[in-house]
Amino acid sequence: MAQDSNRVTIVHGGTVVTTDGPVRADIVIRGERIAALMVDSDGVQADERIDATGLFVVPGGIDAHTHFKEPDPNLVEGFEMGSKGGIAGGITTAIEMPQASPAATTGQHIRDKRNLIPRASHIDVALWGGVVGQPQEQIEEMIDEGIVALKAFMPASSPGFPRANDVVLHDTFKLIAGRDDLPFGIHCENDDMLTAGIERLQAAGRKDPLAHAESRPPMVEVEAVHRALFFAELTGARIYICHLAAADGFKLVKEARQRGVKVEAETCPQYLVLDHSDLEKHGPFARCAPAFRSRDEVERIWEYIYDGTVDVVSSDHCGYTMESKEAGLDDIWKAPLGCSGIQTMFPALFDEMINKRGQTLERFVELSATNPAKVFGMFPQKGVIQVGSDADLAFYDPQRSWDVRGKDMLHRNKWTPYEGKTVGASVVRTILRGKTVFDSGQSNPVVGAPGDGKFLPRGYGRDGANAR
Known part of the structure; x- marks a missing residue:
């Protein structure tokens, strides 16, 4: 309005x-x-x-990675309720991920989502388009409908959103090579390694919260980051590493950037503020992917906040129902992957960065507003306080x-x-x-x-x- x-x-x-x-x-x-x-x-x-x-007074926050799950026939969240949490957390723009019912993988899906926004959302919304191995013509349709980025999963994801194998990744990077206005966002975890990790722990009778973190350690991310960066460098396309929670992954990003690879990377407050102790305490309500990390790993990730390697902090908000999360109270594997966070994200980051770690307000604004605006083509209309x-x-x-x-x-x-x-x-x-x-x-x-x-x-x- x-x-x-x-x-x-x-x-x-x-x-x-x-x-x-x-x-x-x-x-x-x-x-x-x-x-x-x-x-x-x-x-x-x-x-x-x-x-x-x-x-x-800072620029309104831009949450570059959130799952409102519109269209939302099962009332998991939706634009209206999810964005209401956003405004309480200082967020004025969200970029909605494509997992929904149906997943947003065609031009028609993007049109349907786009038409919901001015009726339902409390905040401005841009859209990601999903890559699931569909014909490339459907990807081009989504681009024509105004998506700001593409998204693929290297591991298996939700129903209707299969993992992208190496052929799909390579071909999509090749398709968008030369399009500097369109990053390709990747959830980087090695599917074979995390699947084997889960199976081994389940066979050993493990179903406690920490078993989740042990099933997908940082090296599961690091291998996938290495592979995704290879395809990006090979094709010359832009790559955006989503919710990275492995310090050695940021090391690879930093090195690739020095070689001229067009790469941006995000992390989330749950990998900067929370750790294994919170996973143990909250169990299924802290089950997400990547998993919460050890305190040592958290501190190593902060080094890449300090040196400027991390471009964006996003929420990866995924507000599943209480009932679905409670299913994992006695068996962590039964809880869906995802944490709510759109309302807490930037206050928690502000407190940790400014009050506790003495970082500058400018760096907070870079991570929360200016950089996401630049990465996703909204700057200088968004992400900055200027005439x-x-x-x-x-x-x-x-x-x-x-x-x-x-x-x-x-x-x-x-x-x-x-x-x-x-x-x-x-x-x-x-x-x-x-x-x-x-x-x-x-x-x-x-x-x-x-x-x-x-x-x-x-x-x-x-x-x-x-x-x-």
Whole structure:
């Protein structure tokens, strides 16, 4: 739902994180876009003034990897409920993965999903297209419908989304070679190795939570990353390594980048904040792929945050029902793979990066907004606070702590692998294209509505006014 193009909103008193770093500035918003950054806006007439004193104002978060599972006939999540959790976590844009019923693997599937967004979503949404070995003409149809990236699984995935073998991977990389606007995202795990790991542990009678992590150790990822990078380098295509949770995998990414390979890589907060102890504690509610890592591995991954190798932090949000997760309480193998995380992701990352590890606000913004906007063709319309950009803003109180409880989550299914943890930073307001959609100061903090969001086609950063 578009904002009145003449409406003026001023955000004043806050610390604004721009590409030049944090500055004390007022943000003047006209309609849906940022009209000015000013030292003092007292003389400017406005329809609304928002006091951000004591807060950090950053670009709205972009979740580059989320599973709302639309179309969603089984009511696992859906755009409406999933995106409601997003606005509470400072997220203004999500890029929806293709696993759904049916999986999004044709142009018609993309059209169907695209048409749901302006009716159901609280936030803006772009789309991934699935690669499952279908005719290449169907991949080209999805590209024509505006997807921002392709996605394949090297291991077996959900029903309707078979793994991509090496022929499919190579041929898809070859198809998109020369298209620098279209990365190919890969879930990198060696299917043979993890399948054998599961079978061996099951044969030994293991069904405890840590058996899940032991079945797919970091080297299962590292081998697959090596193979995927080989195909990307061979063809010259862009590759995006999804949710990488192995430090040696990031080492390969860094080395490939130095050779000129067009590679970007993401990780997730569950591999930066949580570890094996959380898997032991929460069992099926912490079962995801890749698995939670040891504390030593987590610290090694942080080294690649520090040196700039990690491009993006995403949620890999996958909000399965309580009932499906509880099936794994006595047998970890019975729980589906996936963790909810869209609401907790960026507050937890902010707390860990800024409050605990002393990293810069600029690096937080790179990982949460600017880099995903650049990787997926939304920059500079998204991912940055500057004149002309969409007025997508998240307001952080760096000292307002909160105890994470599943029952408080705004997404559909009320569980979280962060249950019981204290997060030392909070999102107190979220603005989407000039409109406040979340305000923690209200009795009902969700002040936006389904349909506030819109579909973002590939190239939105170049010609954002043409978004459908």
